[in-house]
Amino acid sequence: MRAKDAAETAILPLVYSCSGCSSAAQLANHVALQLDRRGVAEMSCIAGIGGDVPYLLKIAKSGRRIIALDGCALACARNCLSRHDITPDSYHQLQEYGVKKRLHEDFDPVQAETVIARVVADLKPQLTVVTNLSIKGTKGTEKIAMCITSLTESNILPDNF
Numbered sequence: 001m002r003a004k005d006a007a008e009t010a011i012l013p014l015v016y017s018c019s020g021c022s023s024a025a026q027l028a029n030h031v032a033l034q035l036d037r038r039g040v041a042e043m044s045c046i047a048g049i050g051g052d053v054p055y056l057l058k059i060a061k062s063g064r065r066i067i068a069l070d071g072c073a074l075a076c077a078r079n080c081l082s083r084h085d086i087t088p089d090s091y092h093q094l095q096e097y098g099v100k101k102r103l104h105e106d107f108d109p110v111q112a113e114t115v116i117a118r119v120v121a122d123l124k125p126q127l128t129v130v131t132n133l134s135i136k137g138t139k140g141t142e143k144i145a146m147c148i149t150s151l152t153e154s155n156i157l158p159d160n161f
Contacts (some may be wrong), residue, residue, distance in 0.1 A: 024071030
């Protein structure tokens with residue numbers, strides 16, 4: 001990762017998701033991947049948190065905002081984080097959004113887009129805080145503006161954000 005990319009990523013929240021074998025778990029993982037690919041959040045490894053990997057724990061405890069996504073009421077992602085006294089700033093249990101847990105089936109891609117929209121809408125107030133953030137010097141402000149522009153251009157945030 002280039003230094004410029006790393007600086008822009010550092011202001012994004014971290015996202016952790018369940019990625020078990022059910023359709024709900026895979027939908028949660030898909031949502032996390034899409035948040036990462038669309039530049040809304042940086043996905044990190046929940047297995048590394050559960051496995052006590054020092055480098056990944058350091059990232060999780062770095063003070064960045066945390067989004068946790070669980071496919072069902074077992075709450076595996078949230079429980080992995082809580083083992084290390086990490087509480088997500090934004091928590092989404094997809095069962096609460098009508099996502100059904102099914103074994104040996106794929107998730108519904110249309111439902112996935114609906115869930116992505118809900119998670120992004122929940123993050124919008126947190127992203128607004130970023131626009132009011134003042135960083136010493138114009139380069140930091142430009143990086144924030146580029147991040148907001150990127151989110152708007154990718155249709156994650158509305159043009160009038």
